[in-house]
Amino acid sequence: MAATSHRSVCPYDCPDACGLVVQVDGGRAVAVAGDPEHPFTRGALCPKMNRYQDTVHHPERLTTPLRRTGPKGTGAFAPVSWEEALAQTAERWRGIIARHGAEAILPYSYAGTMGLVQRNAGHAFFHRLGASRLDRTICSPAKDAGWSLVMGKTPAPSPDACAASDLILLWGINAVATNVHGLHAVREAKRKGAQVWLVDTYAHATAPLCDRVVLVKPGTDGALALGILHLLDRLGLCDEAFLAAHVQGAAGLRERILPGYPPERVEALTGVPAATVRELAEAYGRARDPHLRPGNGLSRTATGP
Ligand code: SF4
Incomplete structure (x- = not known):
């Protein structure tokens, strides 16, 4: 019997929720591909799902309860x-x-x-x-709480919005491994001339896609962020009308925190050359529509946002 084609959705614990096209032959999945008509998947799956037919039919997979x-812990089932x-x-x-x-x-x-x-x-x-209802706070809600504390009700930009950006800043994210579909929009922006910068602690697989790679000592990227703010302020690259209308505490930040983060001190703290800190701040501050894409790791540290 010839294989038949079926639409499905990736069952993994991943927010991309990719659309799948599954070939089924004799009741078994024999091939799985990304749905080319799914607007976010765009026909591409990540390596975890690419050979799902082997995983789902693997002889070691659990098929019964x-x-x-x-006793608990002895592994007797x-x-x-x-x-x-x-x-x-x-x-x-x-x-x-x-x-x-x-x-x-x-x-x-x-x-x-x-x-x-x-x-x-x-x-x-x-x-x-009538069971109890669980507030599902097991995984990422700490990040949501941090975002709300800092950003208030400002929503995060849509991942697709970066396709219109002229400067994309990937901050602590190995997107090739963890955000393959977000990269569709990054590549689209690049084709239109956007610059892509990466800030991370090592040059991982996403680095070759980027125009500039800025490596910081682990745990010091907060100082780099403050150094960028210092320069945006000093160079007059802040949107003063926006700050006045929407941002609480900007004056206190300017008076009490930012003076302590000139590029030379940021270099000492982070290992990023002062000249690079200046280039990054200027590129960000002068961009028409800069897009910051932080990775999830920031929410997995005690001092992350
Ligand atoms: S990125 Fe991978 S794991 Fe996530 S939904 Fe798509 S195929 Fe599944």
């Missing part, structure tokens, strides 16, 4: 059928609900898969059951 047969697993779970839950009420059950999960349908697929069931 497992029941623990020994035995396969059981879906019917058995469901019957036992339902029996236990009925007992819990009868004794303590349905709110004694907490569905503990985060995104898992990030397609709009799959991500919240369990909600209807658990809500109907």
Whole structure:
């Protein structure tokens, strides 16, 4: 029988939620490709998904529920059928609900898969059951909280917006590995003449795509950011009307913090030559539509934003 083509969505825990075109032959996926008509995927998948047909049919993949047969931590499990697993779970839950009420059950999960349908697929069931509701703060909400504290209600720009930028600043992100679809817009901007700068601690696989690579000592990029602000202020490259209308604390930052970050001190702190700090600040400050793309790592440190 000839393989048939089916549309699907990547099931991995990844916000790109790529559109897939899956070739199925005899009930088995035999090839997986990015959906060329999906506007964000644009026909390209990351290496994690490129050979999904091998992963999904791998002989070591779990295909049945497992029941623990020994003390916790000993790794003793035995396969059981879906019917058995469901019957036992339902029996236990009925007992819990009868004794303590349905709110004694907490569905503990985060995104898992990030397609709009799959991500919240369990909600209807658990809500109907009357289970407790989880504030899903397990992964990235610390970043959201940090963003809100610093940026207020200002939304982050759309990833596609950088296609219109003339200066893109990739800050602490190995986009080739972790943001392959964001790079579509970066490449589009480059084709139209945008400059792309990278700030990171080492020259990773994204570096060859960039016009300039600025390497900082680990943990010092905050000083580089303050050094850039210092120069934007000193060179009169700030949007004063915007600052006056929308930014709290700009005067205090200017008076108390920025004077301490001239390029020479930034060089001593970060290892970035003072001349490069000046070039970066000027490029950013004089760009028509600069686009800053920070990586996720910033939210994984105690002092990250
Ligand atoms: S980038 Fe990779 S993991 Fe993420 S949704 Fe696309 S194919 Fe899946």
